[in-house]
Amino acid sequence: MLLLVNLLPANRYYTVPVATIANHVFAKTQVQVINWIGPDKINKFVFTKMNLTTDEKIIAATKLWLERAVIGLNLCPFAKAVHVKNQIRYVVSSAATHEDLLRDLMRELEMLAETPATNIDTTLLVHPYVLTDFLEYNDFLDVADAALEDMDLEGLLQVASFHPQYQFAGTQPDDIENYTNRSPYPMLHLLREASVVQAVSAFPEAEKIFDKNIETLRSLGHAGWNDLRLVKASPPLEN
Incomplete structure (x- = not known):
């Protein structure tokens, strides 16, 4: 599965495997992850894939x-x-x-x-x-x-x-x-x-x-x- 992700401060987007994001998640705080993924993906990925309470x-x-x-x-x-x-x-x-x-x-x-x-x-x-x-x-x-x-x-x-x-x-x-x-x-x-x-x-x-x-x-x-x-x-x- 691929997600469209904003990796840089500039508004450029890349497709990367979910597994790559998951590995990154463990090294980051929730807010850092949100910034890394991009705000348009918060509900779709951070709030669901991470199974947050x-x-x-x-x-x-x-x-x-x-x-x-x-x-x-x-x-x-x-x-x-x-x-x-x-x-x-x-x-x-x-x-x-x-x-x-x-x-x-x-x-x-x-x-x-x-x-x-x-x-x-x-x-x-x-x-x-x-x-x-x-x-x-x-x-x-x-x-x-x-x-x-x-x-x-x-x-x-x-x-x-x-x-x-x-x-x-x-x-x-x-x-x-x-x-x-x-x-x-x-x-x-x-x-x-x-x-x-x-x-x-x-x-x-x-x-x-x-x-x-x-x-x-x-x-x-x-x-x-x-x-x-x-x-x-x-x-x-x-x-």
Whole structure:
């Protein structure tokens, strides 16, 4: 069996035996394999031939988004360092209710608070089975903030938000600026306040990052975003 494979950064394609790809797979991480094979083959090969579990597929899609959008477009100048150092914890929640997700969130907040930053600097808690509607998700952010207060973690940790339907106030659903916070799946980003302060202090004009991101996305446009070939979920997923 042969597959059409993008082997090089240039958009040139070659046919190579599946066995050759399989040998390459064992020497690479999931995201490296995705980049090596080419985004148009992710679902056909990486997600099926490798027999990844559902959670592994979700994490692979999340890492691809992080590398190509968040880091690739420099939407967060602080993300690359923790990614390269493998200091990001990826967790897929099986929660199907708000209550179950809150329990998972509190567990992950506690773990992050008790773990040295050199081991885990930040956590991405992906919850594909609950809060797939953005308005419900947005309401839950108040619950997340209340959990921080109840756990006496205010000032130590914070929760940032990413969602496939993310929409800033005053925008239309399809406005390109919303894509700065659009992720493949609903997720809660757990951060250390100290790490945020340190990163901001080391970055000149950090207060302009948001405006710069809007300019980047407007220059990119929807066609440019689609060219990133990110994995798209078909929400709501079934657990």
